[in-house]
Amino acid sequence: MSGGGRRREVVEARGVVSYVAVRVGGLGPPRLGRxxxxxxxxxxxxxxxxxxxxxxxxxxxxxxWS
Structure with a gap:
């Protein structure tokens, strides 16, 4: 999931991780990007x-979270 892969599955998986980490976990986009x-x-x-x-x-x- 790291790096710039653009396959649909990778994009969607990274998207879910991003959504959960940023919206729920409070992790900032610059930090998550790194x-x-x-x-x-x-x-x-x-x-x-x-x-x-x-x-x-x-x-x-x-x-x-379960």
């Missing part, structure tokens, strides 16, 4: 993608 070795902009885009993936799959944030 951890995943992608740009801050990729993280911000990923947050949007991750939200759509979560909705599409019927996933709830609380399921990540």
């Amino acid at each position: 951890l995943l070795r992608v740009s801050r902009q990729s993280i911000l885009r990923g947050v949007e993608i991750g939200e759509h993936v979560m909705i599409r799959n019927g996933w709830e944030l609380k399921s990540f």
